[in-house]
Amino acid sequence: MNRKYNPKGVDNVLADLGFDDAEELSAKAMLAFKLNKLIDKQGLSQTDVASITGMTQPKVSQVRRYKLQNISLERLMQALVAFDQHVEIVVSPARRAHVPGISVAA
Template identity: 30%
Template structure:
C-alpha cells in the first residue's frame, strides 16, 4: 500500500517553519542577500571586479555568489546594496492592523 503524502501550508518564512532560532534574521538576510546576488548576476561582473566594487576579498565574493549569505551580517549586505547604487528603505510598523499610529520609515 502506497503512503499518502501530507502537505502543510508554510508561513512564508521557511526558517520559522523549521523552528530555527533567529528565523526572522535569517529570512531577512536571505532576502537581502538574494537581491545583491541578482544585481551582480545582471551586471555580469568578474570576481575581481565585484571584490573591488564591494570592498571585500575574492573569497567573500565566492561566498556571496554561491548564496552563502549566512557568512555576512545583515548590515554588511545592506552596505553591499548601497555600493551597488540601491536605495535601502527600512520601514517599521506595528504588527496590529487596528492601531492607527504611524510607523517609521528610514531611507539609508
C-alpha cells in the same frame, strides 16, 4: 543557527525548519538575491564585486552561494548601496494581522 522543532507551520520556511534566526536569515537571503541579480545583470566577476563593495572575494563567493551565516545584514545593505541601490528600513507597530518580526521586500 540552532534548530528547534516547530510542529505548526508559519509564513517562513526557515522557521518551519526550526532555525532560531529564521527571520534574519530570510532577510539576508532577500538582500543576497537582489545583490546576485545585480551581479548577474552586469556580468561581473567575484573580484570585480569585491572591488566595488569592499568585501573580500571569499565573502563575495559566500554571498553568491547564499552561505550567509558569517555575513551581516548591514554588510549586505552596504554592498547594495555600493551598487547604487536605495535600501530602506521601515519600523512600524505590529498589527494584529502581523506578528512582530523582520521582513524585507526587494
